[in-house]
Amino acid sequence: xxxxxxxxxxxxxxxxxxxxxxxxxxxxxxxxxxxxxxxxxxxxxxxxxxxxxxxxxxxxxxxxxxxxxxxxxxxxxxxxxxxxxxxxxxxxxxxxxxxxxxxxxxxxxxxxxxxxxxxxxxxxxxxxxxxxxxxxxxxxxxxxxxxxxxxxxxxxxxxxxxxxxxxxxxxxxxxxxxxxxxxxxxxxxxxxxxxxxxxxxxxxxxxxxxxxxxxxxxxxxxxxxxxxxxxxxxxxxxxxxxxxxxxxxxxxxxxxxxxxxxxxxxxxxxxxxxxxxxxxxxxxxxxxxxxxxxxxxxxxxxxxxxxxxxxxxxxxxxxxxxxxxxxxxxxxxxxxxxxxxxxxxxxxxxxxxxxxxxxxxxxxxxxxxxxxxxxxxxxxxxxxxxxxxxxxxxxxxxxxxxxxxxxxxxxxxxxxxxxxxxxxxxxxxxxxxxxxxxxxxxxxxxxxxxxxxxxxxxxxxxxxxxxxxxxxxxxxxxxxxxxxxxxxxxxxxx
Numbered sequence: 001x002x003x004x005x006x007x008x009x010x011x012x013x014x015x016x017x018x019x020x021x022x023x024x025x026x027x028x029x030x031x032x033x034x035x036x037x038x039x040x041x042x043x044x045x046x047x048x049x050x051x052x053x054x055x056x057x058x059x060x061x062x063x064x065x066x067x068x069x070x071x072x073x074x075x076x077x078x079x080x081x082x083x084x085x086x087x088x089x090x091x092x093x094x095x096x097x098x099x100x101x102x103x104x105x106x107x108x109x110x111x112x113x114x115x116x117x118x119x120x121x122x123x124x125x126x127x128x129x130x131x132x133x134x135x136x137x138x139x140x141x142x143x144x145x146x147x148x149x150x151x152x153x154x155x156x157x158x159x160x161x162x163x164x165x166x167x168x169x170x171x172x173x174x175x176x177x178x179x180x181x182x183x184x185x186x187x188x189x190x191x192x193x194x195x196x197x198x199x200x201x202x203x204x205x206x207x208x209x210x211x212x213x214x215x216x217x218x219x220x221x222x223x224x225x226x227x228x229x230x231x232x233x234x235x236x237x238x239x240x241x242x243x244x245x246x247x248x249x250x251x252x253x254x255x256x257x258x259x260x261x262x263x264x265x266x267x268x269x270x271x272x273x274x275x276x277x278x279x280x281x282x283x284x285x286x287x288x289x290x291x292x293x294x295x296x297x298x299x300x301x302x303x304x305x306x307x308x309x310x311x312x313x314x315x316x317x318x319x320x321x322x323x324x325x326x327x328x329x330x331x332x333x334x335x336x337x338x339x340x341x342x343x344x345x346x347x348x349x350x351x352x353x354x355x356x357x358x359x360x361x362x363x364x365x366x367x368x369x370x371x372x373x374x375x376x377x378x379x380x381x382x383x384x385x386x387x388x389x390x391x392x393x394x395x396x397x398x399x400x401x402x403x404x405x406x407x408x409x410x411x412x413x414x415x416x417x418x419x420x421x422x423x424x425x426x427x428x429x430x431x432x433x434x435x436x437x438x439x440x441x442x443x444x445x446x447x448x449x450x451x452x453x454x455x456x457x458x459x460x461x462x463x464x465x466x467x468x469x470x471x472x473x474x475x476x477x478x479x480x481x482x483x484x485x486x487x488x489x490x491x492x493x494x
Contacts, residue, residue, distance in 0.1 A: 041437015043080065046116050046125050046161075047494075049141040054080030055433035056145075057444055058116070058127065058494045059457055061477055062109040064487035067096045072104035075111035075129055076480050076489070077146060080435035084442070084471075085459055087479045091146055093129065093139060100137055101151035108132050113244045113492055117161025117170045121196040128152070128159040132177045140199055150201040154189060162247040162256030164276040165207075169195035173209065173258060173274075173281075178241035180263045187237035192280055208236050211280040240264055240272070244492070248299030248308035250284070250326035251275065259286055259297050259310055271297055271312060275330065284330045287312050287322050300362030300371030301326070302396035311373055313357020314340065321357045321375065323400055337400045341377075345403030346392070348380065353387075355379035363432040365441045365462040370396035372466070374443055376427035382420070383412060389426030391445045391460075393467050407466050409445075415469035417458065418450075425449045426458075431493035435459060443467055446490025451476060455489030 041053030049056045059076045066072035074094035078085040093111070095104040104110070114129045124141025131137055135153040139146040152159075155174035164171045172195065176188040193203035245260035255276030264270045273286035287310070296313040303309065307326030314320055320338040324331040341350035350356075359376035366372065373396065378389040390410035394401050410427075411420035420426070429446035436442065440462035450456040456476040460467045477484035 041080065041082070041434070042439045043434040043437050045118065045123070047433045048080075049077065049116075049125050049127065050079060050143055050145045051124050051141070052080075052437075054082070054437040055435045055442075056080050056125075057085050057431065057433065057435055057457075057459070058114055059444075059446070059490055060111045060114070060492035061455065061482065061487040061489040062112040062491050064094075064477070064483040064489070065485065066094045066104040066110075066483065069104045069106040069108075071107045071109055072096075073108060073110035073112065074482065075114060075127075076477065076482055077127070078475075078480070079145060080437065082436055084436045084461070084473055085444075085475075087475050090480050092480065092482045093127075093146070095131070095134075097149075099147070100139070100149035102131065102134050102137070105134065108134060111492075113158045114494060115159045115161045115172075116494060117172070119161065119170055119172060119195055119197040120199060121169060128161065128172065130156050130159055130177075132156045136174070138197075138199075138201065148199065150199060152201060155191065158242045158244045158260065160245055160247055160258050162258070162276070163195075163254075164192060164256050164258075164281070165194065165278050166253065166255040166276065167194075169204075171195045172197060172203070175238065175242045178263075180241045180243075187239050188241075189236060190238040191236060208280045209238060209274075210236075211277055211282045243269075246297060246299050248310075249276075250299070250308050250310060251328055251330045252307045252326065257281075257284070257308075259299060261295075261297060269295070271310075273310070273331065285333065286310055286331055287324050287333075287336060296357050296360035296376065298360035298362035298373070300364070300373075300396075302362065302371045302373065303398055303400055304369045304371075304396070309362070309371075311357075311360050311362050313360050313375065314355070319352070319356070321360075321373070323373075325400070339394075339401060339403070343394075343401070343403035343406070346394070346406045347408045348377075348382075348390070348392075351381065353379045354381075358428060359430045361430045361432045361443070363441050364396075365393065365432065365443070366395070366464055366466055367440060370398070372396050373401065374430050374432055376430050376445065377408075378425035378428040378447075380410065380427075382410065385420055386422045388412075388420040388422060388424050389428070389447060391427040391430065391443065393443065395466070405466065409460060409467065409469060413469050416460075416472055417474035418456075423449055429490055429493045432462075433494075434462070436461065438462075440464065444493050446493055448488040448491050450490075451484075453486045453488060454478070454484045455487055455491065457490045457493065 043055035047055035062073040156177040240262040273284040274281035361374040
Protein backbone atom coordinates (compact mmCIF):
# COMPACT_ATOMS: atom_id res chain seq x y z
CA UNK A 1 0.00 0.00 0.00
CA UNK A 2 1.61 3.28 -1.09
CA UNK A 3 1.35 6.49 0.89
CA UNK A 4 -1.18 7.74 -1.68
CA UNK A 5 -3.52 5.00 -0.53
CA UNK A 6 -3.02 5.31 3.22
CA UNK A 7 -6.26 5.32 5.18
CA UNK A 8 -7.39 8.69 6.51
CA UNK A 9 -11.12 8.10 6.84
CA UNK A 10 -11.29 7.06 10.44
CA UNK A 11 -13.65 6.95 13.34
CA UNK A 12 -13.23 5.80 16.89
CA UNK A 13 -16.44 5.23 18.77
CA UNK A 14 -17.17 4.29 22.37
CA UNK A 15 -18.91 0.92 22.00
CA UNK A 16 -18.86 0.24 25.72
CA UNK A 17 -20.99 3.32 26.31
CA UNK A 18 -23.57 2.29 23.71
CA UNK A 19 -25.34 -0.17 25.99
CA UNK A 20 -26.39 2.52 28.44
CA UNK A 21 -27.82 5.04 25.97
CA UNK A 22 -31.43 6.06 26.42
CA UNK A 23 -34.12 4.81 24.06
CA UNK A 24 -35.87 6.90 21.42
CA UNK A 25 -38.28 6.65 18.51
CA UNK A 26 -37.61 6.94 14.82
CA UNK A 27 -40.53 7.54 12.49
CA UNK A 28 -40.57 7.32 8.71
CA UNK A 29 -37.30 6.51 6.97
CA UNK A 30 -36.17 7.28 3.43
CA UNK A 31 -34.40 4.25 1.98
CA UNK A 32 -32.35 3.61 -1.13
CA UNK A 33 -32.29 0.33 -2.98
CA UNK A 34 -30.80 -1.32 -6.03
CA UNK A 35 -28.07 -3.80 -6.85
CA UNK A 36 -24.39 -2.96 -7.06
CA UNK A 37 -23.51 -1.49 -10.44
CA UNK A 38 -20.58 -1.64 -12.83
CA UNK A 39 -17.17 -0.36 -11.75
CA UNK A 40 -17.90 3.27 -12.54
CA UNK A 41 -17.56 4.78 -9.06
CA UNK A 42 -14.42 6.30 -7.55
CA UNK A 43 -14.49 5.04 -3.96
CA UNK A 44 -11.24 4.12 -2.23
CA UNK A 45 -10.28 0.50 -2.83
CA UNK A 46 -10.04 -0.25 0.91
CA UNK A 47 -13.80 0.41 1.25
CA UNK A 48 -14.85 -1.67 -1.78
CA UNK A 49 -15.42 -5.39 -1.26
CA UNK A 50 -16.78 -6.17 -4.75
CA UNK A 51 -14.66 -3.89 -6.92
CA UNK A 52 -17.53 -1.87 -8.41
CA UNK A 53 -16.12 1.51 -7.43
CA UNK A 54 -18.63 2.17 -4.65
CA UNK A 55 -17.75 2.08 -0.96
CA UNK A 56 -19.51 -0.58 1.09
CA UNK A 57 -20.71 0.36 4.58
CA UNK A 58 -20.30 -2.09 7.46
CA UNK A 59 -22.58 -1.71 10.49
CA UNK A 60 -22.20 -3.43 13.86
CA UNK A 61 -25.15 -4.88 15.78
CA UNK A 62 -23.15 -6.31 18.69
CA UNK A 63 -26.01 -6.96 21.09
CA UNK A 64 -28.36 -8.74 18.69
CA UNK A 65 -29.73 -12.15 19.56
CA UNK A 66 -28.45 -14.81 17.14
CA UNK A 67 -29.62 -18.43 17.19
CA UNK A 68 -31.36 -17.72 20.51
CA UNK A 69 -28.07 -16.52 22.02
CA UNK A 70 -28.44 -13.08 23.62
CA UNK A 71 -25.82 -10.52 22.60
CA UNK A 72 -24.15 -12.96 20.22
CA UNK A 73 -23.94 -10.12 17.66
CA UNK A 74 -23.60 -9.69 13.92
CA UNK A 75 -22.47 -7.18 11.30
CA UNK A 76 -24.42 -5.93 8.29
CA UNK A 77 -22.66 -5.07 5.03
CA UNK A 78 -24.64 -2.71 2.80
CA UNK A 79 -23.10 -2.49 -0.67
CA UNK A 80 -22.79 0.94 -2.27
CA UNK A 81 -24.25 1.98 -5.62
CA UNK A 82 -24.76 5.10 -7.73
CA UNK A 83 -27.78 5.85 -5.52
CA UNK A 84 -25.97 5.13 -2.25
CA UNK A 85 -26.13 2.17 0.13
CA UNK A 86 -28.72 -0.46 -0.67
CA UNK A 87 -30.99 -2.24 1.80
CA UNK A 88 -31.58 -4.98 -0.76
CA UNK A 89 -27.96 -5.62 -1.78
CA UNK A 90 -26.50 -6.57 1.58
CA UNK A 91 -24.92 -9.37 3.58
CA UNK A 92 -25.56 -10.21 7.23
CA UNK A 93 -22.66 -11.95 8.95
CA UNK A 94 -22.71 -13.75 12.30
CA UNK A 95 -21.18 -16.87 13.83
CA UNK A 96 -24.28 -18.68 12.56
CA UNK A 97 -23.70 -17.63 8.92
CA UNK A 98 -22.77 -20.48 6.61
CA UNK A 99 -19.01 -20.53 5.99
CA UNK A 100 -18.17 -18.39 9.02
CA UNK A 101 -16.08 -20.37 11.53
CA UNK A 102 -17.40 -20.92 15.05
CA UNK A 103 -20.87 -20.74 16.51
CA UNK A 104 -23.01 -18.03 18.06
CA UNK A 105 -22.35 -17.66 21.78
CA UNK A 106 -24.20 -15.56 24.33
CA UNK A 107 -22.48 -12.25 25.15
CA UNK A 108 -19.83 -12.78 22.49
CA UNK A 109 -20.76 -9.44 20.82
CA UNK A 110 -19.38 -10.61 17.49
CA UNK A 111 -18.53 -7.66 15.30
CA UNK A 112 -18.09 -5.03 17.99
CA UNK A 113 -15.20 -3.79 15.84
CA UNK A 114 -13.82 -4.66 12.42
CA UNK A 115 -11.28 -3.53 9.83
CA UNK A 116 -11.12 -3.32 6.02
CA UNK A 117 -8.13 -3.97 3.76
CA UNK A 118 -6.91 -6.05 0.81
CA UNK A 119 -5.07 -8.72 2.77
CA UNK A 120 -4.42 -11.20 -0.06
CA UNK A 121 -3.55 -8.63 -2.72
CA UNK A 122 -6.24 -9.64 -5.21
CA UNK A 123 -7.63 -6.12 -5.67
CA UNK A 124 -10.70 -6.61 -3.48
CA UNK A 125 -10.92 -5.32 0.07
CA UNK A 126 -11.44 -7.92 2.79
CA UNK A 127 -13.22 -7.64 6.16
CA UNK A 128 -11.68 -8.68 9.49
CA UNK A 129 -14.34 -9.03 12.19
CA UNK A 130 -13.43 -9.12 15.88
CA UNK A 131 -15.03 -12.01 17.75
CA UNK A 132 -13.91 -11.66 21.36
CA UNK A 133 -12.39 -14.60 23.21
CA UNK A 134 -13.24 -16.88 20.26
CA UNK A 135 -10.91 -14.90 17.98
CA UNK A 136 -11.56 -12.99 14.78
CA UNK A 137 -12.75 -13.95 11.30
CA UNK A 138 -11.68 -12.81 7.82
CA UNK A 139 -14.24 -12.62 5.02
CA UNK A 140 -12.75 -12.24 1.56
CA UNK A 141 -13.71 -9.76 -1.13
CA UNK A 142 -14.67 -10.83 -4.65
CA UNK A 143 -16.74 -9.66 -7.62
CA UNK A 144 -19.80 -10.99 -5.81
CA UNK A 145 -18.87 -9.33 -2.51
CA UNK A 146 -17.69 -10.94 0.71
CA UNK A 147 -17.36 -14.72 0.73
CA UNK A 148 -16.03 -17.55 2.87
CA UNK A 149 -14.58 -17.21 6.33
CA UNK A 150 -11.13 -17.82 7.83
CA UNK A 151 -10.65 -18.13 11.59
CA UNK A 152 -7.99 -16.16 13.45
CA UNK A 153 -7.84 -17.99 16.75
CA UNK A 154 -6.73 -16.13 19.86
CA UNK A 155 -6.94 -12.61 18.49
CA UNK A 156 -10.43 -11.22 18.96
CA UNK A 157 -10.06 -7.49 19.72
CA UNK A 158 -9.83 -4.50 17.38
CA UNK A 159 -7.88 -5.82 14.37
CA UNK A 160 -6.15 -3.16 12.26
CA UNK A 161 -4.99 -3.21 8.65
CA UNK A 162 -2.36 -1.04 6.99
CA UNK A 163 1.09 -1.01 5.44
CA UNK A 164 2.86 -0.96 8.77
CA UNK A 165 6.32 -1.94 7.47
CA UNK A 166 6.23 0.19 4.32
CA UNK A 167 6.74 -2.58 1.78
CA UNK A 168 3.62 -1.79 -0.26
CA UNK A 169 1.46 -4.68 0.98
CA UNK A 170 -1.35 -4.68 3.54
CA UNK A 171 -0.39 -6.06 6.95
CA UNK A 172 -2.66 -7.10 9.82
CA UNK A 173 -2.14 -6.11 13.47
CA UNK A 174 -3.87 -8.50 15.86
CA UNK A 175 -4.80 -8.08 19.52
CA UNK A 176 -6.30 -10.36 22.15
CA UNK A 177 -9.60 -9.77 23.91
CA UNK A 178 -9.16 -8.85 27.57
CA UNK A 179 -11.48 -8.11 30.44
CA UNK A 180 -11.99 -4.41 31.06
CA UNK A 181 -11.49 -4.19 34.81
CA UNK A 182 -8.83 -4.03 37.47
CA UNK A 183 -6.32 -1.47 38.60
CA UNK A 184 -3.33 -2.72 36.64
CA UNK A 185 -4.09 -4.21 33.20
CA UNK A 186 -1.73 -7.04 32.31
CA UNK A 187 -0.18 -7.86 28.98
CA UNK A 188 -1.90 -10.05 26.41
CA UNK A 189 -0.69 -11.69 23.19
CA UNK A 190 -0.52 -9.52 20.08
CA UNK A 191 1.09 -10.03 16.68
CA UNK A 192 1.91 -8.27 13.43
CA UNK A 193 1.09 -10.38 10.38
CA UNK A 194 3.07 -9.34 7.35
CA UNK A 195 1.06 -9.30 4.14
CA UNK A 196 0.00 -10.67 1.83
CA UNK A 197 -2.06 -13.20 3.80
CA UNK A 198 -3.42 -16.32 2.15
CA UNK A 199 -7.07 -17.32 2.34
CA UNK A 200 -5.98 -20.19 4.55
CA UNK A 201 -4.97 -17.57 7.10
CA UNK A 202 -1.21 -17.80 6.59
CA UNK A 203 0.79 -14.55 6.63
CA UNK A 204 4.01 -14.01 4.72
CA UNK A 205 5.68 -13.73 8.13
CA UNK A 206 4.69 -13.26 11.76
CA UNK A 207 6.53 -10.36 13.34
CA UNK A 208 6.79 -9.16 16.92
CA UNK A 209 4.19 -6.46 17.42
CA UNK A 210 6.83 -4.22 19.03
CA UNK A 211 10.29 -3.44 17.73
CA UNK A 212 12.72 -5.77 19.52
CA UNK A 213 14.90 -2.81 20.46
CA UNK A 214 12.08 -1.20 22.43
CA UNK A 215 9.71 -3.00 24.78
CA UNK A 216 6.80 -0.95 26.02
CA UNK A 217 5.27 -1.82 29.34
CA UNK A 218 3.74 0.72 31.72
CA UNK A 219 5.47 3.67 30.08
CA UNK A 220 8.96 2.23 30.72
CA UNK A 221 11.66 0.92 28.40
CA UNK A 222 13.13 -2.44 29.41
CA UNK A 223 15.61 -3.91 26.97
CA UNK A 224 15.74 -7.15 28.94
CA UNK A 225 12.27 -7.85 27.60
CA UNK A 226 13.33 -7.53 23.97
CA UNK A 227 13.58 -11.31 23.70
CA UNK A 228 10.20 -11.80 25.33
CA UNK A 229 11.70 -13.45 28.42
CA UNK A 230 12.49 -12.33 31.93
CA UNK A 231 9.49 -10.02 32.23
CA UNK A 232 5.73 -10.15 32.40
CA UNK A 233 5.22 -8.91 28.87
CA UNK A 234 7.39 -8.72 25.78
CA UNK A 235 7.50 -7.66 22.13
CA UNK A 236 4.63 -10.00 21.25
CA UNK A 237 2.31 -8.71 23.94
CA UNK A 238 0.73 -5.38 24.73
CA UNK A 239 -0.59 -3.90 27.96
CA UNK A 240 -4.22 -2.94 28.47
CA UNK A 241 -7.46 -4.03 26.80
CA UNK A 242 -7.77 -2.49 23.32
CA UNK A 243 -11.29 -1.20 22.67
CA UNK A 244 -10.69 0.05 19.14
CA UNK A 245 -8.22 1.97 17.00
CA UNK A 246 -7.52 3.70 13.72
CA UNK A 247 -4.73 3.90 11.16
CA UNK A 248 -2.82 6.71 9.44
CA UNK A 249 0.72 8.02 8.88
CA UNK A 250 1.55 10.80 11.35
CA UNK A 251 5.25 11.13 10.53
CA UNK A 252 5.12 10.74 6.74
CA UNK A 253 7.59 7.86 6.61
CA UNK A 254 5.38 5.74 4.34
CA UNK A 255 4.58 3.33 7.17
CA UNK A 256 1.11 3.32 8.69
CA UNK A 257 0.68 3.99 12.40
CA UNK A 258 -2.12 3.00 14.81
CA UNK A 259 -3.86 5.08 17.44
CA UNK A 260 -5.66 2.83 19.93
CA UNK A 261 -8.29 3.58 22.58
CA UNK A 262 -7.32 1.42 25.56
CA UNK A 263 -8.20 0.78 29.17
CA UNK A 264 -5.32 2.07 31.29
CA UNK A 265 -6.48 0.87 34.70
CA UNK A 266 -8.04 2.46 37.77
CA UNK A 267 -11.16 3.28 35.77
CA UNK A 268 -9.28 5.42 33.23
CA UNK A 269 -9.02 5.28 29.45
CA UNK A 270 -6.57 6.83 27.04
CA UNK A 271 -5.03 6.82 23.58
CA UNK A 272 -1.88 4.96 22.60
CA UNK A 273 0.16 5.60 19.45
CA UNK A 274 2.04 2.77 17.75
CA UNK A 275 4.42 4.00 15.04
CA UNK A 276 4.95 1.62 12.13
CA UNK A 277 8.43 0.31 11.32
CA UNK A 278 10.24 -2.45 9.48
CA UNK A 279 10.91 -4.32 12.74
CA UNK A 280 7.56 -3.71 14.41
CA UNK A 281 5.93 -0.77 16.17
CA UNK A 282 7.55 1.76 18.47
CA UNK A 283 5.69 4.10 20.77
CA UNK A 284 4.89 7.76 20.22
CA UNK A 285 3.20 10.59 22.10
CA UNK A 286 -0.51 11.13 21.48
CA UNK A 287 -3.10 13.29 23.30
CA UNK A 288 -6.18 11.99 25.03
CA UNK A 289 -6.80 10.71 28.53
CA UNK A 290 -10.22 10.27 30.10
CA UNK A 291 -11.98 8.85 33.14
CA UNK A 292 -14.89 7.52 31.08
CA UNK A 293 -15.48 5.80 27.73
CA UNK A 294 -17.13 8.67 25.89
CA UNK A 295 -14.45 9.94 23.51
CA UNK A 296 -13.37 9.24 19.96
CA UNK A 297 -10.28 9.52 17.81
CA UNK A 298 -9.68 9.98 14.09
CA UNK A 299 -6.67 10.42 11.80
CA UNK A 300 -6.37 12.56 8.68
CA UNK A 301 -4.42 15.44 7.14
CA UNK A 302 -6.44 18.42 8.40
CA UNK A 303 -3.92 21.09 7.29
CA UNK A 304 -2.80 19.37 4.05
CA UNK A 305 0.90 19.39 4.88
CA UNK A 306 1.50 15.75 3.96
CA UNK A 307 1.35 14.42 7.52
CA UNK A 308 -1.72 12.85 9.11
CA UNK A 309 -3.04 14.58 12.22
CA UNK A 310 -4.68 12.91 15.23
CA UNK A 311 -8.01 14.36 16.37
CA UNK A 312 -9.27 13.34 19.81
CA UNK A 313 -12.78 14.04 21.04
CA UNK A 314 -13.75 15.92 24.16
CA UNK A 315 -12.56 14.15 27.31
CA UNK A 316 -10.92 15.07 30.58
CA UNK A 317 -8.81 17.61 28.71
CA UNK A 318 -11.20 20.55 29.25
CA UNK A 319 -13.94 18.71 27.31
CA UNK A 320 -12.48 20.06 24.07
CA UNK A 321 -11.67 18.43 20.76
CA UNK A 322 -7.93 18.41 20.30
CA UNK A 323 -5.85 18.20 17.12
CA UNK A 324 -2.25 16.98 17.35
CA UNK A 325 -0.60 17.89 14.06
CA UNK A 326 1.68 15.39 12.40
CA UNK A 327 5.25 16.14 11.37
CA UNK A 328 8.43 14.34 10.34
CA UNK A 329 9.09 13.79 14.05
CA UNK A 330 5.54 12.61 14.78
CA UNK A 331 3.20 14.30 17.27
CA UNK A 332 4.13 16.68 20.07
CA UNK A 333 2.43 18.53 22.90
CA UNK A 334 3.65 21.85 21.46
CA UNK A 335 1.97 21.40 18.08
CA UNK A 336 -1.72 21.10 18.93
CA UNK A 337 -4.99 22.99 18.58
CA UNK A 338 -8.14 22.63 20.69
CA UNK A 339 -11.72 23.82 20.25
CA UNK A 340 -15.31 23.24 21.31
CA UNK A 341 -18.72 24.52 20.21
CA UNK A 342 -17.72 28.03 21.24
CA UNK A 343 -15.50 28.10 18.14
CA UNK A 344 -16.64 31.02 15.91
CA UNK A 345 -18.85 29.70 13.12
CA UNK A 346 -19.75 26.49 14.99
CA UNK A 347 -23.58 26.28 15.17
CA UNK A 348 -24.94 25.41 18.60
CA UNK A 349 -24.03 26.17 22.18
CA UNK A 350 -21.34 24.46 24.26
CA UNK A 351 -22.99 22.69 27.21
CA UNK A 352 -21.84 20.17 29.77
CA UNK A 353 -22.73 16.62 28.75
CA UNK A 354 -22.92 17.27 24.98
CA UNK A 355 -20.33 14.56 24.33
CA UNK A 356 -18.58 16.58 21.61
CA UNK A 357 -16.39 14.13 19.72
CA UNK A 358 -17.82 10.93 21.20
CA UNK A 359 -17.07 9.72 17.70
CA UNK A 360 -14.56 11.35 15.33
CA UNK A 361 -14.08 10.77 11.59
CA UNK A 362 -11.43 12.65 9.63
CA UNK A 363 -11.28 12.84 5.81
CA UNK A 364 -11.64 15.24 2.89
CA UNK A 365 -15.35 15.48 2.09
CA UNK A 366 -15.21 18.50 -0.21
CA UNK A 367 -12.18 17.54 -2.29
CA UNK A 368 -10.21 20.70 -1.50
CA UNK A 369 -7.22 18.75 -0.16
CA UNK A 370 -7.93 19.45 3.51
CA UNK A 371 -9.39 16.70 5.69
CA UNK A 372 -12.62 17.69 7.41
CA UNK A 373 -13.59 16.58 10.92
CA UNK A 374 -16.93 14.87 11.51
CA UNK A 375 -17.91 14.97 15.18
CA UNK A 376 -20.69 13.09 16.93
CA UNK A 377 -22.47 15.13 19.62
CA UNK A 378 -24.91 12.52 21.01
CA UNK A 379 -25.68 14.52 24.15
CA UNK A 380 -26.75 17.65 22.27
CA UNK A 381 -29.96 19.31 23.52
CA UNK A 382 -32.23 21.36 21.26
CA UNK A 383 -35.93 22.21 20.84
CA UNK A 384 -36.56 21.35 24.51
CA UNK A 385 -35.21 17.85 23.86
CA UNK A 386 -32.54 16.29 26.05
CA UNK A 387 -29.72 14.20 24.55
CA UNK A 388 -31.39 14.11 21.14
CA UNK A 389 -27.96 14.29 19.51
CA UNK A 390 -26.40 15.81 16.42
CA UNK A 391 -23.39 15.57 14.12
CA UNK A 392 -21.08 18.33 12.93
CA UNK A 393 -18.66 18.68 10.01
CA UNK A 394 -15.78 21.07 10.74
CA UNK A 395 -13.73 22.00 7.63
CA UNK A 396 -9.95 21.73 7.66
CA UNK A 397 -7.62 24.45 6.43
CA UNK A 398 -3.93 25.35 6.22
CA UNK A 399 -4.17 26.67 9.79
CA UNK A 400 -6.10 23.69 11.16
CA UNK A 401 -9.74 24.52 11.92
CA UNK A 402 -11.19 28.03 12.07
CA UNK A 403 -14.87 27.15 12.47
CA UNK A 404 -15.80 28.84 9.20
CA UNK A 405 -18.23 26.72 7.20
CA UNK A 406 -19.01 24.30 10.05
CA UNK A 407 -22.28 22.40 9.52
CA UNK A 408 -24.51 20.58 12.01
CA UNK A 409 -27.32 18.09 11.41
CA UNK A 410 -29.86 16.25 13.53
CA UNK A 411 -33.17 14.45 13.03
CA UNK A 412 -35.09 17.72 12.99
CA UNK A 413 -32.94 19.11 10.18
CA UNK A 414 -35.00 19.47 7.00
CA UNK A 415 -34.71 16.36 4.75
CA UNK A 416 -33.10 14.20 7.44
CA UNK A 417 -35.33 11.14 7.97
CA UNK A 418 -37.03 10.66 11.32
CA UNK A 419 -38.07 12.90 14.17
CA UNK A 420 -35.73 13.89 16.99
CA UNK A 421 -36.67 12.71 20.49
CA UNK A 422 -35.05 12.98 23.88
CA UNK A 423 -32.54 10.21 24.43
CA UNK A 424 -31.99 9.39 20.75
CA UNK A 425 -28.24 10.09 21.08
CA UNK A 426 -28.01 10.63 17.32
CA UNK A 427 -24.32 10.70 16.32
CA UNK A 428 -22.93 8.10 18.71
CA UNK A 429 -20.98 6.54 15.81
CA UNK A 430 -19.77 7.74 12.41
CA UNK A 431 -17.82 6.92 9.26
CA UNK A 432 -16.81 8.85 6.14
CA UNK A 433 -16.78 6.90 2.88
CA UNK A 434 -17.94 7.36 -0.73
CA UNK A 435 -20.98 5.07 -0.92
CA UNK A 436 -22.27 6.58 -4.21
CA UNK A 437 -18.88 6.76 -5.95
CA UNK A 438 -19.16 10.43 -6.95
CA UNK A 439 -15.77 11.44 -5.56
CA UNK A 440 -17.12 13.05 -2.38
CA UNK A 441 -17.20 11.20 0.92
CA UNK A 442 -20.58 10.68 2.55
CA UNK A 443 -21.24 10.62 6.29
CA UNK A 444 -22.81 7.60 7.98
CA UNK A 445 -24.03 8.35 11.51
CA UNK A 446 -25.56 5.97 14.03
CA UNK A 447 -27.92 6.02 16.98
CA UNK A 448 -27.93 2.83 19.03
CA UNK A 449 -30.78 4.19 21.17
CA UNK A 450 -33.20 4.62 18.26
CA UNK A 451 -36.40 2.58 18.42
CA UNK A 452 -36.00 1.40 22.01
CA UNK A 453 -32.35 0.36 21.73
CA UNK A 454 -32.75 -1.33 18.34
CA UNK A 455 -30.61 1.29 16.63
CA UNK A 456 -30.45 2.88 13.19
CA UNK A 457 -28.01 4.47 10.72
CA UNK A 458 -28.33 7.62 8.59
CA UNK A 459 -26.32 8.54 5.49
CA UNK A 460 -25.79 12.19 4.47
CA UNK A 461 -24.37 12.88 1.01
CA UNK A 462 -21.05 14.62 0.54
CA UNK A 463 -20.61 17.45 -1.98
CA UNK A 464 -17.99 19.99 -3.02
CA UNK A 465 -19.40 22.37 -0.41
CA UNK A 466 -19.73 19.87 2.44
CA UNK A 467 -22.56 17.60 3.55
CA UNK A 468 -26.17 17.91 2.48
CA UNK A 469 -29.34 16.49 3.99
CA UNK A 470 -30.97 16.42 0.55
CA UNK A 471 -31.52 12.80 -0.54
CA UNK A 472 -30.24 11.54 2.81
CA UNK A 473 -31.36 8.08 3.87
CA UNK A 474 -31.79 5.99 7.00
CA UNK A 475 -32.28 2.32 7.83
CA UNK A 476 -32.42 -0.06 10.75
CA UNK A 477 -31.72 -3.75 11.22
CA UNK A 478 -35.29 -4.68 10.34
CA UNK A 479 -34.98 -3.00 6.94
CA UNK A 480 -32.15 -5.42 6.18
CA UNK A 481 -34.03 -8.43 7.47
CA UNK A 482 -31.72 -8.76 10.45
CA UNK A 483 -32.44 -9.28 14.15
CA UNK A 484 -33.41 -5.89 15.56
CA UNK A 485 -34.59 -6.15 19.17
CA UNK A 486 -32.06 -4.42 21.45
CA UNK A 487 -29.40 -5.02 18.80
CA UNK A 488 -27.72 -1.60 19.21
CA UNK A 489 -27.51 -1.52 15.43
CA UNK A 490 -25.01 1.17 14.42
CA UNK A 491 -22.73 0.87 17.45
CA UNK A 492 -19.73 0.87 15.13
CA UNK A 493 -19.44 1.92 11.49
CA UNK A 494 -16.80 1.69 8.77
